[in-house]
Amino acid sequence: MLDTELDDVVASLRFGSVAEDWAALLAAQKAAQAAPPPPPSLIPMAVFPHEPGVGWCGVARWECQRKGCGWGVEMSVGTEPVGPLILPVDFTPADLSAAISAGAESRAAAQREALEHAFREHLREVHAEDPAGGAH
Numbered sequence: 001m002l003d004t005e006l007d008d009v010v011a012s013l014r015f016g017s018v019a020e021d022w023a024a025l026l027a028a029q030k031a032a033q034a035a036p037p038p039p040p041s042l043i044p045m046a047v048f049p050h051e052p053g054v055g056w057c058g059v060a061r062w063e064c065q066r067k068g069c070g071w072g073v074e075m076s077v078g079t080e081p082v083g084p085l086i087l088p089v090d091f092t093p094a095d096l097s098a099a100i101s102a103g104a105e106s107r108a109a110a111q112r113e114a115l116e117h118a119f120r121e122h123l124r125e126v127h128a129e130d131p132a133g134g135a136h
């Protein structure tokens with residue numbers, strides 16, 4: 001790289017961007033704090049039933065929080081196939097990243113729906129509760 005090229009690179013850098021990024025981060029944090037809390041979920045925090053080791057976090061378990069109930073749902077996590085990515089012919093790295101993120105969000109939504117369904121059914125059938133209120 002020639003010195004003139006290096007000068008061009010240095011000149012293209014956004015000096016002061018750290019302060020701008022920091023301000024944007026603080027604004028986003030403030031907005032998130034001002035936002036209403038998400039609705040309560042039927043799904044409790046996951047636990048990882050297997051001992052630490054190879055693949056130990058590949059299975060997560062969501063357990064019923066009712067006292068004395070040992071019921072739970074186990075699912076594989078992080079091992080789902082990625083599936084096809086739909087990209088424009090002249091895709092950019094940003095398109096690829098967006099497609100991967102959309103796929104991950106779709107799989108997470110499907111898993112969340114399956115868990116909510118399982119917990120809703122369990123609460124209704126075993127604990128005779130109407131989970132329509134959502135709090136768990």
Ligand SMILES: [Zn+2]
Pocket residue numbers: 064065066069070071122126127
């Ligand atoms: Zn239960």
